[in-house]
Amino acid sequence: MKQTLLTHARVVFPTEVVEDIAVLIEDGRIASIDPDRTEKTEIIDLDGRILIPGMIDLHCDALEKEIEPRPNVHFPLDFSCAQADKRNAVAGITTVFHALSFANHELGVRNNAFAAKIARAIRSFRLQALIDNRVHARYEVTDETAPPILRELIEQGDAHLISFMDHSPGQGQFRDVETYRNYLSHTYKTNEDTIEGILTRKLKAAQGAMDRMRYLAEIAQLHGVPIASHDDDSPEKIATVQAFGAVISEFPINIETARAARKNGLATLFGAPNILRGKSQSGNMRALDAVINGVADCLCGDYSPAALLPSIMRLPSLTDITLSQAVAMVTVNPARAIGLSDRGEIAIGKRADLVAVKMYGSLPHVEKVWKDGKLVISATYNHV
CATH class of the missing domain: 3.20.20.140 (Metal-dependent hydrolases)
Known part of the structure; x- marks a missing residue:
């Protein structure tokens, strides 16, 4: 059972933005929000990046x-x-x-x-x-x-x-x-x-x-x-x-x-x-x-x-x-x-379609994209 923990994220939920929170991905789905502990988990530190649904x-x-x-x-x-x-x-x-x-x-x-x-x-x-x-x-x-x-x-x-x-x-x-x-x-x-x-x-x-x-x-x-x-x-x-x-x-x-x-x-x-x-x-x-x-x-x-x-x-x-x-x-x-009820928000049970965004001034850059929990895009931009 593959698990990935995204830590230190600024997570955008449908009604609020929560700072410094973790999201656990398991088998392509969002398994937990800010879990207490995890085992055998790949950890990715988002270091304050904005995390939005795909x-x-x-x-x-x-x-x-x-x-x-x-x-x-x-x-x-x-x-x-x-x-x-x-x-x-x-x-x-x-x-x-x-x-x-x-x-x-x-x-x-x-x-x-x-x-x-x-x-x-x-x-x-x-x-x-x-x-x-x-x-x-x-x-x-x-x-x-x-x-x-x-x-x-x-x-x-x-x-x-x-x-x-x-x-x-x-x-x-x-x-x-x-x-x-x-x-x-x-x-x-x-x-x-x-x-x-x-x-x-x-x-x-x-x-x-x-x-x-x-x-x-x-x-x-x-x-x-x-x-x-x-x-x-x-x-x-x-x-x-x-x-x-x-x-x-x-x-x-x-x-x-x-x-x-x-x-x-x-x-x-x-x-x-x-x-x-x-x-x-x-x-x-x-x-x-x-x-x-x-x-x-x-x-x-x-x-x-x-x-x-x-x-x-x-x-x-x-x-x-x-x-x-x-x-x-x-x-x-x-x-x-x-009518796509399986996606569109960061919530337990939803598909782990996620995007990590880094702001450079007023311009956002996509740094990482997960589709069904799989990392499909990873890009690092030079600091401006």
Whole structure:
């Protein structure tokens, strides 16, 4: 029976931070908090490092960029999965939901066949991974061809979260046609004729979107796959997605919608890069304003998983929330939102997914990461 004792840690619990405490790891679980005595135990002195639960990222697009760093330039999928795995581990993320877009009207990796291929590559890679790699299937509801593919992925256990997104211009993230046209042009570096074709097909395919959402929601619920909604823009939209069984509202674009989501029992999720940058890339509500107004439950890496840790460490100085509350936004809150009851907090019986953090000035560095009690990352930084 392997035991590891982490001593002299500054431990972040869900409701408080306790100085100079020990955590005992046994067979991949947290066996004890500040035990009186141990035998045959490896002792690791954390010397005042902050100890937090492994972070849980419910929405991370970064794998898409690992695969396609430039338009139409693709790396092998196993190589890309391995690089993303290491990047997440070094960032202190021990559970990641790779957000893959099923949007056949778009280009690059965001078409159905390629996205499904990536999802299956993630499944193949999981056994050799440093952390827990999962799939967040983002369904563009104006795509009439994706539901059979998504159903197969859900039934085969290759999709662990599904979200409904609607990038049609005139609502949600893209409030007018020109905003969406600029997004396509910037993202895919394509010509006007191609963009106009995408717009025309998308608007036509919007017919029947509600029926497709209902169909996929029923399949997801049957197989225990949580449902999220993306870029909600009104309380009415919240009521609609709640009726489909959604438990998470991703990136609600205004405070009124975020309040409606929480009132109706949906957890709200915002992007950590938004915290670091101080603004939304699409001009919608700032994540920081959501935190200040008490309507933010979770943060995600979005397009930059490395932004999670510095964002939560910065929040107590920018708002009136505590370090425990900030850490909860990337640990216990997402775990509860998605029903992962075995992780997300430092408590007896929980998985020993842990991260030791050293502060250098205002910048946090991940020094050690344990996944299921196994040390997967160890880095020593020069003193600054």
